[in-house]
Amino acid sequence: MTAALEFCAVEGGYEPGLPILRGASLAVQQGEIVALLGPNGAGKSTLVKAAAGLVPIWSGSVMLGGRDITRVPAHRMVREGLGFVPQTENVFANLSVLENLQLAAALVPKERRGSIDAMFHLFPDLARQRSLPAGRLSGGQRQMVAVARALVASPSVLMLDEPSAGLSPLLVGVVFERLKAVRETGVTILLVEQNVKAALAIADRAAVLVEGRERLVGAASDLADDGRLAGLYLGAGVH
Amino acid sequence: MLQLIADGLVVGSVISLGAVGLTLTYSILRFANFGQGEFLTWGAYLAVSALSLTLAVTGAGVMAPIEPFSFGWQLPVAMVASAALTAALALALDWALFARLRRTGSAITLVIASFGAALALRNLLQFLYGTLPEYYTREIQIAIRLVPRDTLGGLRVTPDQMLVLGVTAAAVIGLHLLLTRTTLGRAMRATAQNPALARVAGVDVEGVVRATWVIGAGLAAVAGVMAGLVGQIRPGLGFELLLPLFAAAILGGIGSVWGAVAGGLIVGLAESFSVPLFGAEYRLATAFLVLIAILLLRPRGLFGEKA
Numbered sequence: 001m002t003a004a005l006e007f008c009a010v011e012g013g014y015e016p017g018l019p020i021l022r023g024a025s026l027a028v029q030q031g032e033i034v035a036l037l038g039p040n041g042a043g044k045s046t047l048v049k050a051a052a053g054l055v056p057i058w059s060g061s062v063m064l065g066g067r068d069i070t071r072v073p074a075h076r077m078v079r080e081g082l083g084f085v086p087q088t089e090n091v092f093a094n095l096s097v098l099e100n101l102q103l104a105a106a107l108v109p110k111e112r113r114g115s116i117d118a119m120f121h122l123f124p125d126l127a128r129q130r131s132l133p134a135g136r137l138s139g140g141q142r143q144m145v146a147v148a149r150a151l152v153a154s155p156s157v158l159m160l161d162e163p164s165a166g167l168s169p170l171l172v173g174v175v176f177e178r179l180k181a182v183r184e185t186g187v188t189i190l191l192v193e194q195n196v197k198a199a200l201a202i203a204d205r206a207a208v209l210v211e212g213r214e215r216l217v218g219a220a221s222d223l224a225d226d227g228r229l230a231g232l233y234l235g236a237g238v239h
Numbered sequence: 240m241l242q243l244i245a246d247g248l249v250v251g252s253v254i255s256l257g258a259v260g261l262t263l264t265y266s267i268l269r270f271a272n273f274g275q276g277e278f279l280t281w282g283a284y285l286a287v288s289a290l291s292l293t294l295a296v297t298g299a300g301v302m303a304p305i306e307p308f309s310f311g312w313q314l315p316v317a318m319v320a321s322a323a324l325t326a327a328l329a330l331a332l333d334w335a336l337f338a339r340l341r342r343t344g345s346a347i348t349l350v351i352a353s354f355g356a357a358l359a360l361r362n363l364l365q366f367l368y369g370t371l372p373e374y375y376t377r378e379i380q381i382a383i384r385l386v387p388r389d390t391l392g393g394l395r396v397t398p399d400q401m402l403v404l405g406v407t408a409a410a411v412i413g414l415h416l417l418l419t420r421t422t423l424g425r426a427m428r429a430t431a432q433n434p435a436l437a438r439v440a441g442v443d444v445e446g447v448v449r450a451t452w453v454i455g456a457g458l459a460a461v462a463g464v465m466a467g468l469v470g471q472i473r474p475g476l477g478f479e480l481l482l483p484l485f486a487a488a489i490l491g492g493i494g495s496v497w498g499a500v501a502g503g504l505i506v507g508l509a510e511s512f513s514v515p516l517f518g519a520e521y522r523l524a525t526a527f528l529v530l531i532a533i534l535l536l537r538p539r540g541l542f543g544e545k546a
């Protein structure tokens with residue numbers, strides 16, 4: 001079975017000679033939620049940015065539904081069906097909520113263009129705030145705008161970089177509930193998280209990235225009880 | 240009094256149009272383009288050529304004016320042609336110079352390159368057109384008295400001057416609609432705010448950059464033609480307006496379209512009022528005093544957002 005998203009021995013980084021990704025491999029199957037965990041600075045954000053076309057990939061490849069997207073320019077990824085919600089500054093603050101969604105919808109071909117009303121249905125809070133500049137919303141609501149902006153382009157795979165960062169535990173719960181609902185609609189999710197507990201609770205599988213390589217990959221429920229997980233976070237490493 | 244206001248608004252309109260282009264390129268390309276003034280000059284002169292060509296092709300010889308204006312239908316046609324050609328000039332410059340520097344250089348490199356480009360453009364223009372002043376039309380326009388002399392000093396304006404105000408208003412409203420109602424406009428605003436996120440959302444940022452050059456240079460060409468319509472067309476036309484353009488864009492809060500419009504009108508009014516107060520030599524100095532005064536009160540400019 002072809003993976004929905006697959007990293008094959010990806011090497012890359014921001015500056016030549018300074019690799020951040022050192023042969024990372026990971027397959028995300030159709031319909032899964034996979035959590036990408038790992039200590040600060042492991043390269044989790046770099047990996048998803050590389051897939052999104054924002055960080056150069058020197059060798060290896062990224063496949064989306066069996067198609068090689070390694071060299072696809074960033075702005076064409078939405079057409080390929082890859083959605084990405086960056087960790088910070090992930091909404092257009094000076095555009096209204098509605099304009100954020102209108103822009104994203106207009107930039108994909110008709111067959112991928114989702115309905116904005118459906119987004120307001122999925123995120124009812126946003127419907128009421130539709131004409132406010134997105135920058136004026138609270139952190140949780142901004143996160144919803146960012147997710148809705150990616151979803152309105154009907155991605156087959158959605159990558160999210162720490163959507164829980166800066167949110168209260170209550171809001172984390174709300175956002176993750178929405179992600180589960182998103183997965184129910186058939187979207188495959190790769191979820192980068194620092195919040196290990198919350199991530200493992202909704203993920204099917206998880207991978208731990210250390211120094212630019214995956215070190216531990218398994219079912220989320222197994223990893224939750226795996227002593228090695230904490231070890232990796234402490235930098236002990238496993239062999 | 241009224242006359243000074245009217246004169247100031249006419250000059251201010253030209254400055255506004257140029258400053259809007261400047262503020263757009265600044266917010267999307269992230270550098271201050273010192274070539275913007277030369278786009279005004281080139282716009283004015285390219286319209287002279289387009290006008291001669293239109294007259295030659297139609298065998299008209301001279302324009303038959305459309306009453307009450309001083310020019311015939313050929314001038315608007317020439318202006319559209321000139322806007323297209325000036326936009327093409329900006330695109331060529333971006334391709335040959337700025338696009339390459341964007342990949343490697345810093346903002347200051349781009350600013351200095353734009354300074355060099357401005358010098359080259361001005362010299363090339365003088366080489367092609369010479370230094371003698373040109374006019375679109377030799378028709379003498381009779382100014383219409385709108386307000387009698389005993390009321391606030393009276394007010395006389397020519398239909399051409401009123402047209403300049405109208406064209407500016409139409410251009411700015413058109414730009415506003417473009418920025419707020421179209422996908423291109425939203426993509427431009429998105430790119431100005433966060434280029435990386437814009438790409439993630441599917442915006443072809445290089446395409447947006449090209450559109451910005453076309454709009455900025457096109458508006459500059461219109462401003463140049465307007466300046467030529469109510470004054471002389473000289474090789475120094477744009478260069479002399481460069482500092483007022485910057486003053487207007489900064490005054491309004493760089494990056495803000497409405498700010499650039501307001502800034503342009505304020506600078507125009509300040510220049511106009513300085514003539515009876517301090518003498519014509521101090522027009523620019525007065526404009527700058529106003530700029531400094533406003534920036535002391537509002538460091539981000541009138542409409543500037545916080546960084």
Ligand SMILES: Nc1ncnc2c1ncn2[C@@H]1O[C@H](COP(=O)(O)OP(=O)(O)O)[C@@H](O)[C@H]1O
Nearest residue numbers: 014015020038039040041042043044045046047
């Ligand atoms: N824009 C950048 N330019 C250069 N180096 C960067 C940049 N962003 C991140 N890095 C470096 O890449 C490494 C991995 O960072 P990141 O992918 O953000 O880790 P994580 O998301 O796992 O915390 C870090 O050493 C960080 O300093």
Ligand SMILES: [Mg+2]
Nearest residue numbers: 044045046087
């Ligand atoms: Mg990160």
